Amino acid sequence: MERWIQTCRHELLDRTLIWNQAHLIHALREFERHHNRHRPHRGIANARPLLPLPEPLTDPAALTRLHVRRHDQLGGLLHEYENAA
Incomplete structure (x- = not known):
């Protein structure tokens, strides 16, 4: 939990002006979605918590x-970056 709070603070809150509580909640929800679905994490093969790693391209x-x-x-x-098929 401490790592998530530090990451949220450094990547979001230190770079954003928050105007009111609704703006803060919106920013935190977007950051949480980005953190859990897109951003790779330290751990087993840099896997995302909610999505499996894609197959590597070898061709x-x-x-x-x-x-x-x-x-x-x-x-x-x-x-966020994705491969356009």
Whole structure:
């Protein structure tokens, strides 16, 4: 829990102006979703807590056709990347 609080503080709260309680709750929910579904964690193979790791790409032809999309969250504070099929 201490690690999550420290991560939340450094990656979100130290970089954001919070206007009211509703804004704080929205920002914390978005950060929690990002933290649990997208962000890799220290641990077993950097797996995300709620999603399994994708299969690694080993085919060189697939690597040259790799298209990555970036989704900004919380006004560009958090960045999520995914492979566009």
